[in-house]
Amino acid sequence: MIRIVVFLVLTAAFVYYVAVWLAGLPGSVAVTWLGYRADVPVGLFSAAVACAAVLGWSLIRFLLSVPRRLMVSAKARGDAAGRQAVMRGLMAIGAGDVAAARRFAAKAGRFAPAQPLLLMLQAQTAQLSGDSEYATAAFRAMADRSDTRLFGLHGLFIEAQRRNDLESAREYAEAAAKVSPSLAWAGQAALEFRCRDGDWPGALEALERNRRGGLIQADAYKRQRAVLLTAQALALRDSSPDTASDMAQEAARLCPELVPATALAGRLLAEAGEQRKAARILEAGWRKSPHADIANAYADLIPGASARDRLARVRQLVRLIDHHPESALALANAAIEANEFGEARESLAPLLAAPTRRAATLMARIEAAENGDTGRVREWMARAVHAAHDPAWTADGVIAERWMPISPVTGRLDAFQWRVPVADLTPPRGPVIEPNAPVERAAPVAAPVTGPVLPVAEPPMVDVTPALATPAPLTPKPAPKELARLNGPVELTQARRPDDPGPAAPEPGLDPVPKPGSEFPRGLVK
Numbered sequence: 001m002i003r004i005v006v007f008l009v010l011t012a013a014f015v016y017y018v019a020v021w022l023a024g025l026p027g028s029v030a031v032t033w034l035g036y037r038a039d040v041p042v043g044l045f046s047a048a049v050a051c052a053a054v055l056g057w058s059l060i061r062f063l064l065s066v067p068r069r070l071m072v073s074a075k076a077r078g079d080a081a082g083r084q085a086v087m088r089g090l091m092a093i094g095a096g097d098v099a100a101a102r103r104f105a106a107k108a109g110r111f112a113p114a115q116p117l118l119l120m121l122q123a124q125t126a127q128l129s130g131d132s133e134y135a136t137a138a139f140r141a142m143a144d145r146s147d148t149r150l151f152g153l154h155g156l157f158i159e160a161q162r163r164n165d166l167e168s169a170r171e172y173a174e175a176a177a178k179v180s181p182s183l184a185w186a187g188q189a190a191l192e193f194r195c196r197d198g199d200w201p202g203a204l205e206a207l208e209r210n211r212r213g214g215l216i217q218a219d220a221y222k223r224q225r226a227v228l229l230t231a232q233a234l235a236l237r238d239s240s241p242d243t244a245s246d247m248a249q250e251a252a253r254l255c256p257e258l259v260p261a262t263a264l265a266g267r268l269l270a271e272a273g274e275q276r277k278a279a280r281i282l283e284a285g286w287r288k289s290p291h292a293d294i295a296n297a298y299a300d301l302i303p304g305a306s307a308r309d310r311l312a313r314v315r316q317l318v319r320l321i322d323h324h325p326e327s328a329l330a331l332a333n334a335a336i337e338a339n340e341f342g343e344a345r346e347s348l349a350p351l352l353a354a355p356t357r358r359a360a361t362l363m364a365r366i367e368a369a370e371n372g373d374t375g376r377v378r379e380w381m382a383r384a385v386h387a388a389h390d391p392a393w394t395a396d397g398v399i400a401e402r403w404m405p406i407s408p409v410t411g412r413l414d415a416f417q418w419r420v421p422v423a424d425l426t427p428p429r430g431p432v433i434e435p436n437a438p439v440e441r442a443a444p445v446a447a448p449v450t451g452p453v454l455p456v457a458e459p460p461m462v463d464v465t466p467a468l469a470t471p472a473p474l475t476p477k478p479a480p481k482e483l484a485r486l487n488g489p490v491e492l493t494q495a496r497r498p499d500d501p502g503p504a505a506p507e508p509g510l511d512p513v514p515k516p517g518s519e520f521p522r523g524l525v526k
Contacts, residue, residue, distance in 0.1 A: 019047075082112020089121045093128055101125040116148050123155055132159060150176055150183065157189065166193070177206070181213035188215070196411040200232035203413075226255035227414045231405035233264055241268060252281050257288035259418065260403045266297040275301045283320060290321055291418065295330035307338040325351060332362050341370040360384035394421045 029045040031038045040048075089104030105125050108118050123138035136159050142152030153176040160169035170193040176186035187210040194203040207224055210216050216224070229251040233244040245268035251261035262285030269278035282298045285291075298317045299310040314334040318327035328347045335344035344366050351359045364380035367373050393400045395407040395415035407415035 019043075078111040079115075082108045082110075082115050082118070085111060086115060086117045086121050089125070090117075093121070093124045096128070098125070098128050101128060116142075116145065119145075119148060120151065132162065135159060150180055153179075154185065157185075169193075177209065181209050182215065183213075184215050187213060192406075192411050192413065195228075195231075195406045195413050198235070200228055200235065204228050204232075222254045223258070224414055226251040226258050226261055227405050229254075230258065230261040230264065233268075234260075237264070237268070241271070244268060245272060249281065252285065256284050259285065259289055259291040259293055261285075262289075263291070263293040263297045266294070267300070270297070270301045270303070283317065286317055287320055289418075290324045290326035290330075292326065292330060295326070295334075299334060307334075310334055311338040311340060323350075325356075329358055329362065332359075332366075336362065336365055336369065339369070341366050355383060355387055356390045357384045357387045358390045360387045389420050391418050392421050393417070394419060 024043070027042050028039045029042060031040060031045075085104045085108035089101050089108060092100035092104060101121070102125055105118070105121050108115065108121060112118060119138050119142045123135050123142070126132075126135035126138060136156065139152045139155030139159065142148040143156060145152070153172050157169050157172040157176070160166075160172060169189070173186050173189035173193065176183055177190045181187065187206065191203055191206040191210060194200075194206055204225065207216070207221065207228060211221050229247045233247040233251065236244040236247070245265065248261055248265035248268055251258060252265040256262060262281060266278040266282040266285075269275075269281065278301055279298065282294055282301075286294050286298070295314060295317060299305075299314050301313060302309065305313075311331075311334040314330055318331050321327050328351055332344040332347040335341070335347065344362070348355075348359055348362060348366075352363070355363070360380050360383045364377050364384065367376040367380060393403050393416045395404075395417065396409040396412070398408060399421045400408075400416065403416050405416075406413050
């Protein structure tokens with residue numbers, strides 16, 4: 001502002017000095033024109049000549065600029081018409097009017113071919129029309145421009161998902177995440193793709209990038225990092241136990257309530273001879289989330305220990321949380337193995353008013369091992385068939401025998417939760433999914449592009465509740481070594497509806513006495 005004032009003052013002083021100088025010049029100028037003669041002072045004549053020169057130069061400049069002004073005006077009108085066509089085309093897309101969208105896209109192409117929004121209108125029109133190839137070409141053209149690159153990559157990502165081209169979708173997501181680490185859909189998709197491929201180091205790198213980009217909260221970051229470290233530790237358990245132990249310990253520190261991390265860290269430390277450190281980690285995890293895996297790992301702290309030594313350690317563990325059902329079940333299981341049937345009955349007593357399948361099956365084991373009472377065993381096994389479900393690892397309608405870091409259906413990270421599965425299953429019946437069978441995983445779901453782009457649908461819930469088979473008849477006195485088979489893996493079978501009364505009772509007149517050598521069916525005891 002000061003510079004402008006100084007410039008104006010100096011200019012006014014200069015003009016005033018020149019005017020005074022011209023007015024003081026002696027002499028005059030005679031002008032004769034059409035018979036008239038005029039004597040003009042030199043100063044006035046000089047001022048008139050200067051004004052005429054300025055006016056002439058201004059007129060010449062105006063005449064020379066007329067063509068350019070006309071071109072600019074025409075271009076402005078075309079741009080305005082193009083912008084209006086793009087706007088009306090996008091409104092037609094929102095209304096689902098394909099014909100109007102095509103018409104306005106063609107008009108915008110004539111008036112504003114360089115408009116960035118024209119590419120978006122063309123891509124959205126092609127998607128609305130079902131022309132995937134043209135939409136892909138439009139998004140690729142947008143990806144080649146610096147101002148629309150992220151929009152184009154998002155569109156290419158969605159089109160690749162629709163074609164089920166997971167490799168291309170992964171490339172587009174990775175490229176977008178590198179350009180903009182704060183892009184939520186790209187960061188989440190890159191993480192899920194790496195998890196789906198079992199690339200745990202790459203998944204950890206993607207998770208760290210999401211944290212730096214502000215896409216994840218601190219608590220969620222710790223939980224997901226612990227899950228990824230646990231998955232990598234499980235993969236390295238046989239090839240590199242020391243590295244796996246370090247990863248499992250870090251995961252247990254980040255998230256003590258993550259049962260697989262705590263149990264794995266305890267077992268690896270126990271195998272390395274660090275029983276005290278393993279006990280501290282297992283006890284901390286038991287306080288946060290009591291679980292049978294933690295109890296078993298705590299009982300196995302000293303390899304080759306007797307059943308009574310294992311029972312003593314379980315007693316020490318369950319004192320941390322006395323009244324939890326897992327404490328009662330863990331103590332009862334260890335007492336049965338040590339032939340302390342009275343203690344096992346006392347531990348299970350609070351659960352027998354409404355026993356779950358595990359509690360009823362443990363009671364059947366006690367009756368078989370202690371008394372050999374076939375009738376009581378058969379009674380408890382029948383109650384186990386109709387008893388309430390115990391908690392299990394469930395994710396997206398799938399019940400798995402063991403914890404997994406991602407869902408086998410959607411590929412979602414940290415999907416498995418320890419809970420009663422029946423509460424989350426829907427009435428419609430679905431196909432059975434075996435826990436160890438390969439399952440095709442769907443690509444990560446991203447938010448759609450503005451307009452009518454439809455997101456990838458979530459997979460349906462799958463009814464895979466494990467149903468217990470009708471128990472086989474028992475021998476009057478099964479051998480103790482046969483009881484060890486009760487801890488076999490749980491098998492997933494077709495679920496029963498809530499109104500299914502269960503297996504039919506034997507017909508009257510048939511002898512239910514078992515043949516010698518029969519045993520408990522597998523899958524009744526966790």
